[in-house]
Amino acid sequence: MPRPALPARPLFADIVTVLRSAGCVFAEEEAQLLLSGTPDRDELAEWIGRRVSGEPLEYILGWAGFSGLRIAVEPGVFVPRRRTELLVSEAVALLKQRLAMGGEAGVVIDLCCGSGAVGIAVASQVPVKELHAADIDSVAVACARRNLAPVGGQVHQGDLYAALPSRFRGQVQLIVVNAPYVPTDVLPTMPPEARIYEPRISLDGGPDGLSLHRRIIGEASEWLDSTGLLAIETSERQAAGTASVMAAAGLAAGTVHSEELDGTVVVGTFRSQ
CATH class of the missing domain: 3.40.50.150 (Vaccinia Virus protein VP39)
Incomplete structure (x- = not known):
């Protein structure tokens, strides 16, 4: 999967721009979740690439927020709405x-x-x-x-x-x-x-x-x-x-x-x- 072009040290605004250009409605919120989910730049770039390709954010993070809880989810499982x-x-x-x-x-x-x-x-x-x-x-x-x-x-x-x-x-x-x-x-x-x-x-x-x-x-x-x-x-x-x-x-x-x-x-x- 091709990785999006990011600066050497991507900032929050850089990620928001990439996500928004891919059509993510809640780009700011998603960028924060992705940034807080991993400290590794390579993994972060991979995650952003997956999200830009349309994969649900919850599959990437491994959890979904629901009724005040973090619910574990994985690819192939219905994401709680x-x-x-x-x-x-x-x-x-x-x-x-x-x-x-x-x-x-x-x-x-x-x-x-x-x-x-x-x-x-x-x-x-x-x-x-x-x-x-x-x-x-x-x-x-x-x-x-x-x-x-x-x-x-x-x-x-x-x-x-x-x-x-x-x-x-x-x-x-x-x-x-x-x-x-x-x-x-x-x-x-x-x-x-x-x-x-x-x-x-x-x-x-x-x-x-x-x-x-x-x-x-x-x-x-x-x-x-x-x-x-x-x-x-x-x-x-x-x-x-x-x-x-x-x-x-x-x-x-x-x-x-x-x-x-x-x-x-x-x-x-x-x-x-």
């Missing part, structure tokens, strides 16, 4: 409400976990009894295990609920989900950082973006306890569709949207609650 912090805040609020009513934050499942960012962010704010995560991709599972190990979380590999131990049937208090929800025909229009570098399996939600949502919602009642909750990230455009799928499955659905984060979450509960 800021919009997903809404899913975390909603999950935390729901668990705290449960605790305030005398319940417990027992078993929490992070489904389609990727790096495990959502699960570990929730567990860092609420004392859950057990944290489990699952993903079908082996690279994501290995990365999630790195992130969840410090909090005692366990990560399982497999296709959605098939990855989970059967003992959790009817025992789960909360399932949090950031499953792929980009419609297949929209994938070519996504930014190159995602379209080229992130695995398609972490982006492609099927013809209408709801293929995974249907499967997840359809089986959720088998795993949740009688007061269990299901929280799914979706897009503002697709929220009505996700909520409709929940209603068809016998769940009462509520939608939350944040303009600041550009995030949308649909929460499902049993109608008797």
